[in-house]
Amino acid sequence: KNEVEQSPQNLTAQEGEFITINCSYSVGISALHWLQQHPGGGIVSLFMLSSGKKKHGRLIATINIQEKHSSLHITASHPRDSAVYICAAQPSYGGATNKLIFGTGTLLAVQP
């Protein structure tokens, strides 16, 4: 079992819908990252969280440290949001390294 689990693996939504992607992790973390990869594109960092909630435009990321769970929300989704969204944990046991442990990603398709 992977230390970082994401759900759903695939998600299709209609333009304008509210979208939630979930991430659960089993390791102690110093931070939790949400990343985005558009088809044929590179990986872009969306959020880095260690507690609470962050918002950037239509994207909101929350984390519950006690429950070891994070969610990424997209409000008023748009076809340009279609991408793979990846959750990655930065474990606190890593010592002097801050390697990331990745989930398998969620492939989001927003239809017009």
Added chain:
Amino acid sequence: EAGVTQFPSHSVIEKGQTVTLRCDPISGHDNLYWYRRVMGKEIKFLLHFVKESKQDESGMPNNRFLAERTGGTYSTLKVQPAELEDSGVYFCASSLDFYEQYFGPGTRLTVT
């Protein structure tokens, strides 16, 4: 400011051949990471450099993989000899501090 760059973007080689991937981090970033995603799997950590020193190489799959970062600037990842299971996308990332990592576009390696 230039981002993380990787070369080549795509490499196709035969089993048993040697391939060298290159990563140029963002200028001034002491931390450099190598990750890879094999088909259908999550992205996995390979190793972490701090300047020219290997801070963590726990993710290197075997001794066919050799990473170097001479002078603490760009890094190379050599696979010798390449095997079919080495096919995948190799990502490089760099960071200034212990947190946000900036990813390169990746090198797609196909071993036939």
